[in-house]
Amino acid sequence: MTDKNTETYLNFVEQIVTRDIAANKNDGRVQTRFPPEPNGYLHIGHAKSICLNFGLARKYNGKCNLRFDDTNPSKEENEYVESIQDDVRWLGFEWDDLFFASSYFDQLYEWAEQLIQDGHAFVCDLSADEMREYRGTPTKVGKNSPFRDRTEDENLDLFRRMKAGEFADGSKTLRAKIDMSSPNLNLRDPVMYRIMRAHHHRTGDDWCIYPMYDFAHGQSDSIEGITHSICTLEFEDHRPLYDWYCEKLGIHHPQQIEFARLNLTYTVMSKRKLLQLVQEGHVSGWDDPRMLTIQGLRRRGYTPESIRQFCETIGVAKFNSTIDMHVLENAIREDLNKRAPRHMAVLDPLKLIITNYPEDKTEERSAINNPEDESMGSRTLPFCRELYIERSDFEEDPPKKYFRLAPGQEVRLRYGFIIKCEDFVKDASTGEVTEVRCTYDPDSYSGGPTATRKVKGTIHWVSARHAVDAEVRLYDHLFDKLDPEDTEEGKDFLSNMNPNSLQTITAKLEPALANVEPGFRCQFERNGYFCADSVDSKPGALVFNRTAALRDSWAKIQKKA
Ligand code: ATP
Numbered sequence: 093m094t095d096k097n098t099e100t101y102l103n104f105v106e107q108i109v110t111r112d113i114a115a116n117k118n119d120g121r122v123q124t125r126f127p128p129e130p131n132g133y134l135h136i137g138h139a140k141s142i143c144l145n146f147g148l149a150r151k152y153n154g155k156c157n158l159r160f161d162d163t164n165p166s167k168e169e170n171e172y173v174e175s176i177q178d179d180v181r182w183l184g185f186e187w188d189d190l191f192f193a194s195s196y197f198d199q200l201y202e203w204a205e206q207l208i209q210d211g212h213a214f215v216c217d218l219s220a221d222e223m224r225e226y227r228g229t230p231t232k233v234g235k236n237s238p239f240r241d242r243t244e245d246e247n248l249d250l251f252r253r254m255k256a257g258e259f260a261d262g263s264k265t266l267r268a269k270i271d272m273s274s275p276n277l278n279l280r281d282p283v284m285y286r287i288m289r290a291h292h293h294r295t296g297d298d299w300c301i302y303p304m305y306d307f308a309h310g311q312s313d314s315i316e317g318i319t320h321s322i323c324t325l326e327f328e329d330h331r332p333l334y335d336w337y338c339e340k341l342g343i344h345h346p347q348q349i350e351f352a353r354l355n356l357t358y359t360v361m362s363k364r365k366l367l368q369l370v371q372e373g374h375v376s377g378w379d380d381p382r383m384l385t386i387q388g389l390r391r392r393g394y395t396p397e398s399i400r401q402f403c404e405t406i407g408v409a410k411f412n413s414t415i416d417m418h419v420l421e422n423a424i425r426e427d428l429n430k431r432a433p434r435h436m437a438v439l440d441p442l443k444l445i446i447t448n449y450p451e452d453k454t455e456e457r458s459a460i461n462n463p464e465d466e467s468m469g470s471r472t473l474p475f476c477r478e479l480y481i482e483r484s485d486f487e488e489d490p491p492k493k494y495f496r497l498a499p500g501q502e503v504r505l506r507y508g509f510i511i512k513c514e515d516f517v518k519d520a521s522t523g524e525v526t527e528v529r530c531t532y533d534p535d536s537y538s539g540g541p542t543a544t545r546k547v548k549g550t551i552h553w554v555s556a557r558h559a560v561d562a563e564v565r566l567y568d569h570l571f572d573k574l575d576p577e578d579t580e581e582g583k584d585f586l587s588n589m590n591p592n593s594l595q596t597i598t599a600k601l602e603p604a605l606a607n608v609e610p611g612f613r614c615q616f617e618r619n620g621y622f623c624a625d626s627v628d629s630k631p632g633a634l635v636f637n638r639t640a641a642l643r644d645s646w647a648k649i650q651k652k653a
């Protein structure tokens with residue numbers, strides 16, 4: 093065994109699984125599942141659960157199912173069923189079997205009758221309000237329902253009539269008979285079935301009673317032969333109920349294991365809130381690149397590898413915490429740094445004229461595609477008298493240690509020559525600099541006689557005549573508070589939205605980018621990682637999203653120069 097496989101390197105779930113295999117529990121079998129409710133799109137939190145569940149199956153030669161926990165018809169839709177499958181596959185996982193909890197409605201119903209016959213369940217006529225009152229509180233024991241002592245025959249008759257549609261929505265429930273004085277509120281005669289005339293996305297109008305999550309989830313696990321049922325910490329208090337149903341029914345009993353859910357700074361994670369952002373038009377859709385949905389991250393330019401690496405980095409723990417958004421951004425930077433071709437793009441163009449360069453001449457400058465990966469080769473950049481440079485690379489009155497262009501100052505043009513600023517032109521009415529005029533040193537090309545002459549800065553550029561325009565969307569956090577839920581009295585998380593989370597500009601790109609396909613990813617040198625928008629970009633009409641800015645980009649290039 094290599095070090096990586098010894099117990100100290102395993103997360104706590106892997107440690108449990110390893111011990112179970114060693115003890116030949118479940119005949120040494122490992123089977124997990126990812127059980128989303130199809131009531132929204134998947135987000136980065138789900139990715140953590142996907143990586144954990146599918147990852148365990150991979151690591152221990154087991155199986156992992158995708159199961160839709162579709163027992164609450166009011167919020168579920170086929171659109172979500174499809175997007176979830178798409179997202180899981182995009183993340184790089186394939187399920188062994190695809191299941192729907194709704195396929196088990198008949199079996200669950202039979203098991204409910206079994207519990208009634210065994211004296212473990214009863215039909216209750218208390219209203220929702222009354223039931224709440226009877227339930228008590230964590231510090232006050234509950235009271236038995238006056239309907240708790242109905243005979244098994246009466247319960248069976250009433251439950252069958254509930255199913256047959258004889259009673260109004262909400263007028264009766266089926267409840268497990270456990271213990272109204274249990275310190276765990278989940279064990280105070282929890283509801284198993286409710287009457288609800290709602291159209292289900294798969295079973296249509298076949299049912300007017302639907303099982304509660306707790307009555308459906310563990311049994312669905314059991315039917316599929318799940319060995320380790322992994323869920324988030326909020327379900328720790330539900331575990332005794334999970335166990336109770338499996339024991340009372342005498343069925344295969346998976347082990348529920350709880351882990352900490354992922355929380356990230358500057359974002360909300362619950363599907364309900366993400367849905368609200370979409371429905372109220374605060375974002376352009378589930379795939380808005382500012383959304384931390386899988387679809388949003390994907391459109392933003394994240395790779396599946398970077399998301400898997402992020403999940404690996406944050407690990408799996410048993411206590412809740414909030415991960416800094418930088419950790420996610422670092423994951424995509426690291427991945428794209430290795431893989432993304434480099435290109436030139438000027439986001440805030442300022443015209444630069446090389447006065448001693450012939451007007452009609454064009455030459456090709458050779459540029460390296462990826463300094464991290466020699467096999468990616470090189471390309472050429474057209475160079476001529478008129479260029480665009482970044483407006484921030486020129487200062488009329490440079491501060492100290494400003495090593496870019498300023499009157500009288502020299503810089504190197506990336507893959508080009510050393511230039512010296514001789515003059516600049518200002519718009520008389522606005523005071524804005526509209527043109528910078530320079531001379532170049534024709535011998536300072538790479539390998540040339542004066543190539544090694546020291547200048548402190550290097551800036552990027554594109555040829556004005558050859559550049560192509562692109563719409564570029566610069567994103568910032570959707571919320572400007574670390575915790576968007578931290579609001580002023582009487583306000584909700586929407587009050588913390590960042591009004592400047594999207595800035596749209598027109599940039600000038602090197603011509604090699606003119607025909608890139610939607611989804612194309614690259615680094616714009618010194619500006620960050622960008623991708624051609626998968627929805628709005630077309631060859632010839634480019635739209636780029638900024639995936640992530642570069643860290644310390646300027647400092648790094650200065651050092652190299
Ligand atoms: P939400 O509160 O966002 O609606 P959920 O837990 O209700 O999330 P489900 O569709 O029920 O969403 O979740 C499917 C699986 O993903 C569950 O096993 C759940 O524990 C897991 N999951 C959901 N959110 C997170 C998260 N933030 N971190 C880790 N796992 C998560």
Ligand code: MG
Pocket residue numbers: 129
């Ligand atoms: Mg849920």
